[in-house]
Amino acid sequence: MDTEDTQPTNQLQSDDLYFPYQSLSINIYPSMICIHTSDVTSTETLVIDSKTGELSVIPHFAPEEELTEVIVVDALYGFVELEGGMFIVVIKSKDFVGDLAGDHVYRISDVQFIPCRNIDKGGYSKREKLVRDLLESGDFYFSYTRDLTNTIARLSSRADGNSNGFVYSQIEDRFFWNRSMLSEFERNKWYRFVVPVIRGFFQVIADSFDFCVISRRSKYRAGTRYRTRGADQNGDVANYVETEQILYTFNSISSFVQIRGSIPLMWEQYGRKYTPVPKINSESSLNQKVLNYHFQEQLRIYDHIICVSLLDTNGIEKELASSFKNYVQNEENNYIGYIEFDFHHVTRGNNMKKANKIVTQNEDLLQDIGWTLIEKDNIASHQKMVIRTNCLDCLDRTNLVQSLFARWVIRKQLQSLNINIDKKFNKLFKSVWADNGDFVSRQYAGTRALKGDYTRTGKTTTKGLMRDGVNSMSRYMINNFKDKARQMAIDLLLGNYKYSTEDDEYLYAQGIWSESHYRSMETCISKMEEIWHEEYLVNQWYMYFISGKKNRTKERVLILSNKSLYHIYLQKRGAREVKSWKRLPLGNLLGIQIGRYSKNRNAMVIFLNAGNFIEEYLYTSLDYEIEPLNYIRSQIQNSVETNFGKEHPFLYIQRPIKKKKNFTIHDRTCYETLQDSVTDDSSYTILPLGNSIRNEESESSDSGSIEDTQSESSESSQSSVEETIENIEQYQVPNPLVKRRSSNEFRKSNQIFGERGKFSLGIQRKKN
Numbered sequence: 006m007d008t009e010d011t012q013p014t015n016q017l018q019s020d021d022l023y024f025p026y027q028s029l030s031i032n033i034y035p036s037m038i039c040i041h042t043s044d045v046t047s048t049e050t051l052v053i054d055s056k057t058g059e060l061s062v063i064p065h066f067a068p069e070e071e072l073t074e075v076i077v078v079d080a081l082y083g084f085v086e087l088e089g090g091m092f093i094v095v096i097k098s099k100d101f102v103g104d105l106a107g108d109h110v111y112r113i114s115d116v117q118f119i120p121c122r123n124i125d126k127g128g129y130s131k132r133e134k135l136v137r138d139l140l141e142s143g144d145f146y147f148s149y150t151r152d153l154t155n156t157i158a159r160l161s162s163r164a165d166g167n168s169n170g171f172v173y174s175q176i177e178d179r180f181f182w183n184r185s186m187l188s189e190f191e192r193n194k195w196y197r198f199v200v201p202v203i204r205g206f207f208q209v210i211a212d213s214f215d216f217c218v219i220s221r222r223s224k225y226r227a228g229t230r231y232r233t234r235g236a237d238q239n240g241d242v243a244n245y246v247e248t249e250q251i252l253y254t255f256n257s258i259s260s261f262v263q264i265r266g267s268i269p270l271m272w273e274q275y276g277r278k279y280t281p282v283p284k285i286n287s288e289s290s291l292n293q294k295v296l297n298y299h300f301q302e303q304l305r306i307y308d309h310i311i312c313v314s315l316l317d318t319n320g321i322e323k324e325l326a327s328s329f330k331n332y333v334q335n336e337e338n339n340y341i342g343y344i345e346f347d348f349h350h351v352t353r354g355n356n357m358k359k360a361n362k363i364v365t366q367n368e369d370l371l372q373d374i375g376w377t378l379i380e381k382d383n384i385a386s387h388q389k390m391v392i393r394t395n396c397l398d399c400l401d402r403t404n405l406v407q408s409l410f411a412r413w414v415i416r417k418q419l420q421s422l423n424i425n426i427d428k429k430f431n432k433l434f435k436s437v438w439a440d441n442g443d444f445v446s447r448q449y450a451g452t453r454a455l456k457g458d459y460t461r462t463g464k465t466t467t468k469g470l471m472r473d474g475v476n477s478m479s480r481y482m483i484n485n486f487k488d489k490a491r492q493m494a495i496d497l498l499l500g501n502y503k504y505s506t507e508d509d510e511y512l513y514a515q516g517i518w519s520e521s522h523y524r525s526m527e528t529c530i531s532k533m534e535e536i537w538h539e540e541y542l543v544n545q546w547y548m549y550f551i552s553g554k555k556n557r558t559k560e561r562v563l564i565l566s567n568k569s570l571y572h573i574y575l576q577k578r579g580a581r582e583v584k585s586w587k588r589l590p591l592g593n594l595l596g597i598q599i600g601r602y603s604k605n606r607n608a609m610v611i612f613l614n615a616g617n618f619i620e621e622y623l624y625t626s627l628d629y630e631i632e633p634l635n636y637i638r639s640q641i642q643n644s645v646e647t648n649f650g651k652e653h654p655f656l657y658i659q660r661p662i663k664k665k666k667n668f669t670i671h672d673r674t675c676y677e678t679l680q681d682s683v684t685d686d687s688s689y690t691i692l693p694l695g696n697s698i699r700n701e702e703s704e705s706s707d708s709g710s711i712e713d714t715q716s717e718s719s720e721s722s723q724s725s726v727e728e729t730i731e732n733i734e735q736y737q738v739p740n741p742l743v744k745r746r747s748s749n750e751f752r753k754s755n756q757i758f759g760e761r762g763k764f765s766l767g768i769q770r771k772k773n
Contacts, residue, residue: 017196019174025200027149029081031095031119033074038093038121040081040198041065051198058091058121060189080147080200082116082140083186085497088130092118094140094186096147096200103209105217106253108151108169110207116140135494143524144222144448145182147202154180154201154221156249157260158377161384176201180221180247185500205246206444208437212430215253216415218437220445222246223266227495229488230398230450230480234283235272238291240298242266244399244449248441250411252418257385260377261414263392263407264307265399268316268329269299282321283397285328296332300341309340309390311370313363315348315402322397342370342390348402355470357405357459364409371413401455404442408460411438435461447523451483451491452476468541471567475544522547529562529573532583540566544640546633548624551608563624565640568648570594570611572622589613589622591645597638609634611641 017023028043040051048064078095085092099111118133146153150169152160154177160168163175173196178184183202184191190199205220225241226233233243245266252259271286286292303310312333316326326345333343346363364371374392378385392410396402415434419426439461442454453476454460458469496502526545534542543565550561550572564571570589576582595612602608602625611622626633 016194017173018194019196020172021196022170022172023196024170025080025149026197027079029078029095029198031076031078031093032072033076033119034068034070034072036070037068038119039066039068042197047197049195049197051195053093053121055122060193062193062195076117076119078117079111081187081198082113082200082202083183084121084189085118085136085186087118087132087136087497089120091121092133093121094118094136099147102146102207103217104211104215105148105151105209105251106168106215106258108148110146110148110151110153110209112143112207113140113145113147113202114143132493132497135490136497138522139491139494139498142448144204144206144444145202146205146207147200149200152176152201153203153207153219156247156262156377157251157258157379158262158384158388161377161379171196171199171201173199177221179223179225179245180205182224182498184224186498204448206248206441208440210430210433210437214255214424215251216430216434216437217251217253218248218411218441219251220246220248220441222445222448224499227499229491229495231274231281232488232492233267234274235267236269236295236299238271238295238298240269240295240300240302242269242299244445246399246445248407250415252415254422254424256381257422258379259418260379260388261411261418262307262377262388263394263410264303265394265403265407267399268325268395269296270325270328270332271295272325280321283325285325292328293332293335297336300336300338303391303393304338304340307391309342311342311344311374311390311392313344313346313392313394313406315346315394315396315406317349318345318347319350325397346406348396348406355465357456357465360405360459361409363406364413368413371410372417376414376418398450400442400446400450401457404438404445404454405456405460408435408438408442435463443527447527450480451487451523452479453527472542475542478544525560525575526562528575529564529571529583529586532573532586533564533566533571537566540568543567543644544637546626546637548626551602551623551625558625561624563637565644567644570641591641591648594641594645595619597641599634599638607634609638 026042026044026047030041030043032039032041034055036055038053038055040053042049049062050065052061052063053059054061076095076097078097079099080096082094082096085094095117096113096115097117098115100114101109102112103110116137118137152171152175155175157168159175159177163172173191176184180203181201182204183200187199190196203221204224205222207217207219209215209217223241223245225239225245226237226243228243230244236242243266245264247262247264250261250263270292271288272283274281274283300310312329314326314329316322316329318326330343330345333341344363344367348360351362352359374390375386375388377388392407394403394407394410412434416426439454439457442457442460446452446454453472455473455476456469458464458466458472462469493502526547530542530545533540545562545564548561548563549558551558559574562571562573562575564573569591571586572589573586574584576584589611593614595614597612598610600608606625609624611624613620613622624634626637
């Protein structure tokens with residue numbers, strides 16, 4: 006279809022003000038896809054040829070074909086090329102997150118991929134799942150009426166002075182995440198189909214005045230923690246985020262902007278050490294050139310930069326800190342300032358209150374920096390400088406210090422407006438900045454920010470220290486073993502990805518650990534912390550829970566506190582609401598069993614004394630390896646021993662589960678241990694899982710692989726077991742930790758347990 010002959014007459018120019026279409030109807034026909042708008046004043050229809058994939062915009066028309074499907078969507082995100090060809094990515098649903106001066110802001114909650122050509126899609130590809138999970142991670146925001154890529158100051162500098170709507174040529178490219186997926190629209194000036202999307206954070210608090218924090222993550226050198234460090238040859242740095250704090254009153258708007266970003270030198274960190282040593286490129290001229298490129302661009306945007314380095318002046322960060330300082334000083338630019346603040350040294354002993362020194366020591370500078378103030382649609386004052394804060398990751402220390410600067414500014418702003426700060430607002434202010442830190446940290450490192458308890462509450466707590474330890478260990482695991490898939494998703498979304506067979510093998514072997522998994526865990530932790538009083542987080546895991554008649558795997562979050570395990574169910578992965586949860590007290594844990602579940606999977610069973618019976622919870626890890634299960638088991642056992650001492654009857658068995666008929670890893674020692682743990686309540690009968698536990702050959706061949714948890718058992722317990730065996734010897738029950746292989750086995754298991762596929766230790770209440 007000839008694009009030039011079908012252009013609408015009312016074509017927009019790049020400098021024209023426009024408002025995107027707010028709802029689209031996608032009509033799918035055998036030979037084409039027609040995208041209609043809900044705007045009654047518009048005559049534009051976007052047409053995609055299903056044979057060639059070509060795009061065109063023509064006046065409304067009705068093809069003489071049978072309509073096969075209609076999909077109503079909120080907006081177009083763009084086009085992405087995957088294994089099956091080109092796909093339209095549409096925003097299927099959105100969540101309202103706040104009102105910014107009358108402009109509604111939304112978060113992407115659900116996306117859909119529609120093939121542009123007539124192809125057999127053959128189900129979701131691994132790469133499509135990667136991109137989908139990233140877009141549904143809760144980190145992407147848009148508005149139909151406000152350009153979220155620009156600050157208040159940049160919007161106010163428009164020629165028309167209007168901050169509403171979009172001017173395509175003035176959309177800030179650094180934060181326009183879907184621009185590369187809309188190149189055809191930009192070339193043909195189909196701007197009304199374009200809704201700019203940012204990645205970052207947005208939260209607004211409405212009171213007698215509106216308070217908002219918005220963070221915009223740069224799409225340049227975007228990636229994950231250990232895969233993107235330092236700067237590239239263009240001067241773009243990793244983890245670059247612009248954060249704007251906005252204060253709206255009835256007659257004024259105040260804006261304070263800060264930025265963060267990795268040290269603008271060519272350096273990296275790699276290796277499996279807990280904290281790898283940063284390695285700086287030895288070519289000094291290249292580093293100086295890269296730093297020059299970086300600051301030339303920053304000065305073009307912000308006029309004057311104050312660098313605040315929070316790096317350690319000793320230890321593994323020393324070389325990077327001194328190199329950054331020297332290169333900045335070599336720049337000899339009066340518009341670049343430098344402040345060195347060894348955060349860890351100042352706050353040694355975990356005394357976070359001393360971090361306020363960076364504010365008290367630089368109050369005059371902060372006063373000179375000021376903020377942008379707009380009164381009655383006129384710019385009353387400009388922010389003269391922008392603070393560029395960094396530590397090694399530009400996460401934890403950086404967020405805490407940025408929140409301190411922001412708090413000083415908001416106090417001055419409210420004082421100038423004769424508004425008093427009450428305790429309620431002070432608490433909300435801290436909470437918003439802590440949430441901002443968590444979002445920025447999760448996007449880059451995979452976990453919440455460390456030191457978040459001080460940002461959120463103004464004090465350091467035991468609970469917060471425990472969470473920092475958990476998050477720090479989680480970062481190590483995620484950054485070393487899971488970040489390849491996350492990096493692939495970002496590169497696919499930005500058009501930077503290059504296909505390779507190695508990636509195909511990786512995705513097939515490892516499965517996918519995505520952004521939605523992190524959001525699910527954060528949702529669950531937040532829910533638990535709302536109800537906890539004397540409990541605190543020890544660790545958390547995303548697991549496959551196996552249950553039901555057909556041994557189905559269901560995704561669950563397992564949270565370990567100092568007193569309990571929590572088995573948590575969400576409506577779907579990435580949901581922001583917990584559907585249900587169950588508390589498993591550590592004092593009731595009887596044991597953990599680890600072994601092979603199937604050809605590719607290892608399993609972990611948690612046994613719990615539930616009063617009149619023993620409950621079982623069977624889990625596998627997302628990557629099917631046994632080592633994560635061993636780590637989880639050790640964490641749970643350590644918590645049990647810390648609370649109840651080593652004398653607590655806690656059993657741990659680890660041995661391979663062989664696929665033999667009627668073979669079970671539960672041996673006599675296991676039963677007797679559990680019988681002792683349940684106490685002498687006569688309502689219990691132990692049912693052995695098959696005659697194999699009486700087989701002398703089986704016992705002798707496997708006895709060496711069982712941990713010696715109890716060397717001897719009482720004669721009474723042994724006779725009880727033997728008596729029970731004689732009573733039910735005719736039943737043959739398959740191993741509960743291997744897949745059932747025949748209908749006969751199913752029928753026989755049902756005779757004892759009543760429900761096929763139900764994993765039971767075989768302890769039932771006696772019938773009277």
